[in-house]
Amino acid sequence: MAFAITSNAIPLPIAAVPVVEVDAFRRDVLTAIAAGGRLLLLIGLPGDGRATRLLAAIADDARGAIAVCSTDVTDAYPALTPDCPSAHYFEREIAEQYGIEPEGHPWLKPVRFPLGGPTIGEADFYSVAGSEIHEVAVGPVHAGVIEPGHFRFNCHGERVIHLEISLGYQHRGVERALRGGPDRRSLYLAETVAGDTTAGHATAYCQLFEGLAERECSARANALRVIALELERIANHIGDLGALAGDVGFLPAASYCGRLRGDVLNLTAELNGSRLGRGWIRPGGIARDIGSDELRELKRRLSDAGRDMRNAVDLLWKSSSVRARFENTGVLRHEAAADLGIVGPAARASGIDRDTRRDLPAALYRARHPTITVGDNGDVFARALQRWREIEHSLGFLADVLDDPGSGTTASAIPSLAPDAVILSLVEGWRGEIVHLAVTDAAGRFAHYKILDPSFRNWFALAFAMRGQPVMDFPLCNKSFNLSYCGHDL
């Protein structure tokens, strides 16, 4: 098989990536996946002349390796999706961005409705026919303070037969704007890919930048980035546990968790000035070191917050009314999660034992990582419990990191980037695996930049989890995934 082998944040010369015939490409990718590999991404790149270059990356999670190969296609090629369901969304994206038809793809619908294409909202939605069948259309403007998206439910009575999720309302041209960089905007664009994942996307961008320059940050800078990432994880998980409590009308836990989320954001703000950690993580390191007094204080306050979190979240597990609403609601079975290539806590709650921090680590996570556990049932309860376990593991892990934050300079200058190279940078954000990919030109600038927020893979899992559910359970199911619209729409 023709693959170039690399790993997280290790660049490859673009010339080292094999370009094979499309039949060989299909065969190799499918063979690698049948052998236990995972489709990390499948994207289009501008090719020579009229051709579009398809690039596939297959993760070997057991070995921590990423295999990359490519092919050139024009107009059409035989789709991978019928043999590899996790390719379905990537192939929709390729069809939308390059006008290439993956033949045999079951649903080549728009992903983001970019300029020049079909008008958003005028899509050809699936519909189910029959007596007592009705449709419910929700969005783009929703009831809460939340980003826009359109949800189309086909229901029989209260029961959802099929949910179609149509996004793209937040499309603002992030990837296009990153091309030609790095420049003064690049880091900040990365931070706003998904504003609630500022540390996650900023780290993915910086790791990519440093990888292309073949520079590593000091142990100290890496430890501080880990603090930023894990605080972001804790804040979002505890906030979502509160929101889940709110969605089943259990207000005590909703109030306490909402306050605790803010407490963690305030800790972040004390370390860098911004509650979301804007401008904290930078290429070459981190904006600001933390003194030993601050580290001790941070540890003490995290420990206090952890106690309050345990107290608040315990209420969820011990209230039969909450459990009755969480249990067996929105089940995402293990096989479906595996087939669809779901990532993050949503995948782990369905028993998929995968976490970038352990399987494909970069920087500090190579030396140590939090305990990784998985659930089994794949329901709202499992996803809630998974979030809580990850909070506990992150708190324990942070306590260790704060005891030994390493040494070294927190900011180092980055020389120019490798020309004609390709690099993948992976970070386990709080929603799951974030992937940034860049291809550089002869001058070492970004000829192409691709962002994969975990939401890109996981939105379809929400649609799957809703099948057979009462439509009234949608808010609860939705919150248990809490996916990003802007991270998807880019």
Next chain:
Amino acid sequence: MFKTLLARARQGYRTAGFPAEEPGLPALFRGRPELDPTKCTDGCRQCVDACPTGALRVAEAGVELDIGRCIFCEECVAACPEGAIAFTRDWRVAASRREDLIVTDDNRPRVDALGRELRRLLGRSLRLRQVSAGGCNGCEVEVNALGNVVFDGSRFGIEFVASPRHADGILVTGPVTANMKQALLITYEAVAEPKLVIAAGACAISGGLYRSHPEVSDGIEGLLPVDLYIPGCPPHPITMLDGLLRLLGRL
């Protein structure tokens, strides 16, 4: 039930003392910037060149910083060789007029309270419909925080409602993507007169980082009549609360 009550006692009373007390912002908080154009040297454009959003320009009277475009990143502070720019911890950056967001020295943006008749109509409540039009969920999460027990906007009658029909106005976040423009305008139309429009965050005010992208409208300027601008990327919940309370004449 007993455990729930015990937890209530443990979790305590957490609502912030603001506005009666200082908001207790962190030492590193980046609030209202101040400029000292007398320190600028002729022909120097280092801050202008460093700014990721083009918020700075050199005018005849000296350097100007448009906090309607600023993301409060401090790249300009790092770039300035003369120390002419500093971000203070002042959270009061909201303004009624777009031009008041241009900082030239230590000038402060001002919020004019709504007219007496409008305040009478609103009574003690302000119900807003939030519309995210390309917002990255940075502003949205901070707007959500306004409803938690700490900032607790409902103390002042400030709440976010599910329908524009129930709202006194809209609070917009994001640079207004082409794909959300129509939905935003329809939502605005659906609010009964008289109605307010609030632009929260650099994106909604000016397009922010996404300004000039063909995929966006550079914020709501020119699309809707704006009553309150709340700068930031994202604005701190205290900044939002401060702006809203001033608009309501409560501060």
